[in-house]
Amino acid sequence: MYQGEVIKNLPLSHNVYLLRVKTDLDIIFSFNPGQFVKIKINERIDPLIPRPFTIHDVKKNSFYVLYQVVGKGTKALSLVQPGSKIEFLGPLGKPFPKLENYVICAGGIGIAGFIYLLESIKRKIHTYELPKKIFYGARTAEDLVCYPFLEDIETEVEIATEDGSQGYKGLITEPLRKYLEKNKVDVLACGPLPMLKAIAQIAQHFGVKAYLTMETFLSCGTGFCKGCVIPLKNGNYVHLCIEGPTLLAEEIDFDAIS
Amino acid sequence: MPFLKLRNLELKTPLMLASGTWGLGENLDLYLTKEEIKSNIGAFVSKGISRLPKKGNPPPRLYETPCGLINSIGLENPGLEVFKRDYLPKLFCYGVPLIINLHGEEVEDFVALVEGFKEENVDGIELNISCPNVKKGGIAFSSDPKGVKTLVKEVRKVWEKFLAVKLSPVGPVYEIAEICEKEGVDALVVANTYPALGVIDLAPLKVIKGGLSGPAIKPLTLRLVYELAQKVKLPIIGSGGILSGKDALEYLVCGAKAFQIGVANLIDPTSPVKIIQEMEEIKKKHGLFG
Numbered sequence: 001m002y003q004g005e006v007i008k009n010l011p012l013s014h015n016v017y018l019l020r021v022k023t024d025l026d027i028i029f030s031f032n033p034g035q036f037v038k039i040k041i042n043e044r045i046d047p048l049i050p051r052p053f054t055i056h057d058v059k060k061n062s063f064y065v066l067y068q069v070v071g072k073g074t075k076a077l078s079l080v081q082p083g084s085k086i087e088f089l090g091p092l093g094k095p096f097p098k099l100e101n102y103v104i105c106a107g108g109i110g111i112a113g114f115i116y117l118l119e120s121i122k123r124k125i126h127t128y129e130l131p132k133k134i135f136y137g138a139r140t141a142e143d144l145v146c147y148p149f150l151e152d153i154e155t156e157v158e159i160a161t162e163d164g165s166q167g168y169k170g171l172i173t174e175p176l177r178k179y180l181e182k183n184k185v186d187v188l189a190c191g192p193l194p195m196l197k198a199i200a201q202i203a204q205h206f207g208v209k210a211y212l213t214m215e216t217f218l219s220c221g222t223g224f225c226k227g228c229v230i231p232l233k234n235g236n237y238v239h240l241c242i243e244g245p246t247l248l249a250e251e252i253d254f255d256a257i258s
Numbered sequence: 259m260p261f262l263k264l265r266n267l268e269l270k271t272p273l274m275l276a277s278g279t280w281g282l283g284e285n286l287d288l289y290l291t292k293e294e295i296k297s298n299i300g301a302f303v304s305k306g307i308s309r310l311p312k313k314g315n316p317p318p319r320l321y322e323t324p325c326g327l328i329n330s331i332g333l334e335n336p337g338l339e340v341f342k343r344d345y346l347p348k349l350f351c352y353g354v355p356l357i358i359n360l361h362g363e364e365v366e367d368f369v370a371l372v373e374g375f376k377e378e379n380v381d382g383i384e385l386n387i388s389c390p391n392v393k394k395g396g397i398a399f400s401s402d403p404k405g406v407k408t409l410v411k412e413v414r415k416v417w418e419k420f421l422a423v424k425l426s427p428v429g430p431v432y433e434i435a436e437i438c439e440k441e442g443v444d445a446l447v448v449a450n451t452y453p454a455l456g457v458i459d460l461a462p463l464k465v466i467k468g469g470l471s472g473p474a475i476k477p478l479t480l481r482l483v484y485e486l487a488q489k490v491k492l493p494i495i496g497s498g499g500i501l502s503g504k505d506a507l508e509y510l511v512c513g514a515k516a517f518q519i520g521v522a523n524l525i526d527p528t529s530p531v532k533i534i535q536e537m538e539e540i541k542k543k544h545g546l547f548g
Contacts, residue, residue, distance in 0.1 A: 001526045040525065045473050045501065046325045050525060089289075089526065217320050219327060220524040222289065224281045226334045227320040237313060237334075242285070256316060 001040060001087040002027050006080050007062060012145040016109060017078050018056070019065040021086060028063050030091055031055050033117035033126060034213065034246055037063065037090030038221045041080060047073045049219045052241075054113035054190075055091065058125075066112040066145070092221045093245050097211055098128055099186050105135040105176050105199060107191020111146045113213060114190065118153055130155050132185055137172025137195075141165035173198045180206040188246075189213070193257070200249035210249035216240055231256035261300065262515055264493055265444045267355055267381050267420040269300035269516055271534055273506070276497055276518035277303045277359035277384065277424075278331065280527075282345045283352075289527035292352065298534045300516060301355040303384050304341075308360075309367050309374075311337035321456035321466045326474030326499075327521055328456050330466055333361055333389075338374045346378060355381040357422065363392040365409050372417045382420030385413065387434075388450045388469075400426035400450075403433045410441040422495065425449045427475075427482055435490045445493045447518065448483050451475070472521040473499040480512055487513025501525070503536025507546065 004021040011017050021039075033055070040050035051073035057064040069078050080086065096117055104114050114134075120126040134153065137160040138144045144166060150157045158175045159167025168175050173195060176187070180202060189199045190213035203210035218228035221241045229237035230244070231253040238247060260268035280286055282305055286295065314334025321328040335341065349356055358380050362368040372383055387399035387406055399405045406423070413421065423438045425431055427449035435446055451469025458464040479498030487494055496514030500506050501522045509517045522529040541547055 001528060047322060048325055048327060048472055048521070048525070049322055087526070216317065217322070219320055219322075219329075219521075220279075220527070222281070222527055223285050224279055224527065225320075225329070225524050226278070226281070226314060226331050227329060229314065229317050229319060231316060235313075237317075 001089045004086050004088050006082050006084045006086055008082050009078070009080055011078075012066075013142050015069045016143070016145045017067055017069065019067065019077065020062050021065070021088065022062045023088070025061045028058050028061070031058050031063060032091060032095035033120050033128065034096030034113055035091035035093050036221070036245065037065070037088045038092060039065070039077065040087040040089075041076055042085055042087060044076065047076060049073075050089070051077065052092070052218055052221055054213070055116050056112045057116050057119055066109065066115070068109040089221060093241060094243070096128070096188060096213075096246055099188060099211070100129050102129070102131055102186040102188055103133045103135060103176070103179065104131045105172060105187055105189040105191070106137070107172055107195040108138050108143060110189070110191030110195075110213070111136055114188075115146055115149060122153070131188070132183070133158065133179065135160070135172050135176045135179070137161065137191070139163065171195070171198075173202060177202050180208065184208060186210065196249070197254045200252065200254060203249055211246050212249050212252070213246045214240055214244055214252070262493075265420045267301065267357070267444075269355065270296075271298055271300040272510065272516040273299055273530055273534055274301045274303055274357070274495065274516060274518045275299055275523060275530065276520035277386070278305050279520040279523045281305065282336070282341070283349045284345065286352075286527070290531065294531050296353050298530045299354050301357055301381070302349065302352070303357045303359050303518065304349070305335050306333050306359045306361045306386055307335055307338055307341050307371065308333060308362065309338050309370055311335065311340065318458065318466055319468075321458065321468070323454070323456060323470065323474060326470050326472035327524075328454050328466060328468040328470050329451070330468030338371060342374070342378065350379065357382040357384050357420065359384045359386055359424070361386040361389045363390065365393075365412050368409060369412050369416060372413050376416065382422065382444075383413070383417055384422040384424050384447060385409065386424050386450070388424070388426045398426065398429070400434065401429040403430055403437055406434050407437045407441060410438060410443055414442050420444050422447050427452055427479060427498075431482065432486070432489055435486055435492070439490050439492045443492060445495050445515070446486065446490070447495045447497055448486055448514070449479050449498060452478065471499065473501055473505075475499050476505060480508060483509060483514050484512040500533070501529070503533050503538070503540055506533055506537050507540055510547070
């Protein structure tokens, strides 16, 4: 594991935090959009397993993680003070696929990894194409923590909130469905499992590809333990930490994921 | 000078990588240099190998507990032939002694597996006796001292090199340890994970059944090592919740001759280096082990 120093760890909403970790430049030079890091809060054995986080952005000698407090691991991370030393392992997993004609669809904290992709395009760090459109949904306007950033992106952004406090009232998959009725584009998506499942069905219906960034509890992140499997329709399993986290939707057996 | 010699097996350090905690070795050199591997890891214990490929259990396969991890991987492995063809050659390149962990559903499976490795340049065999014996109605070998006796006897007929038995921490542990000693086993690995259960959902009830590992089990396994070391003369390889050099030393002072790390390697793939380094520092400070 590498050493890092927490420069900031700020709440952006009631349960979403932005973490900045300073480390050696040559380590973060190898970070690609869609990959993740495993963060260990020093000397802690409860929670025992370092949690994985998508790389949210990379600037100068720091990387950023945008995370939602959902359990013991993220709660512990939210209490880490600036100036603290942490350890991390990464980059882990495969980068986002390089798509040409596609849209992004993000639900809630699922937006985190796409910011690095969009920043990479803007700052010409990695050679990704700009998405034709970005669909970004959350429960409420307050949960759209990355909205201010998206205002600067040179592509159209459509918002949906479940309570209707901003944009379309309802799930983000509805505006996506309407768009796909008229546009044949692939979809790159990350968000809650029901959203990803719905996108897999929508993509199949319109005959386009969907690439979904999946999530599951994982321990090693290195392919060592074989614990983080996702069932595929062909009856095999994929090890999410090394073969993912972004998978082709049509291959995933959602019925076997409980 | 080796740190420890057990029959043909020569360990440069007391640290062994436990079965199933470093994959099939294909990614190890992404995290450690060849030199770090060679100078810190005394021996590799391969992922459990079966005669035929096993795709493993459906998810969820993992469940975290306070200071512990329950796993239910289901012995996923590519099977004997693919392992020998695709993975063994790379493992030999590291210059670290290699012990093959084997599991089977009946004695014949183990014997066939051992024979499959006879012509290979591997250094030893570790028998996983926590698996069910199909011929005895699915009761685990580790619950059946007579079954273990037959198993070890049959394996010894075809395998002359280093042979270890990985004990389950539950069942007639002492009786099985004594049988292993009588039947010519070279070392006992103490111990496998503890049968455990995690509640995933309260209602409707959804559980995961698997093996508990990690610091949560360390005091339990330490006790077992301590007691067993008084009862049998066989060298004991301690395994259970070692995360630091201090943890490793605790096993050694309680009677283990070497130790295996598991969860530590899942948390941090560079932990072999850190554990050996820390252990050496503490040994020096306290003048332990000469």
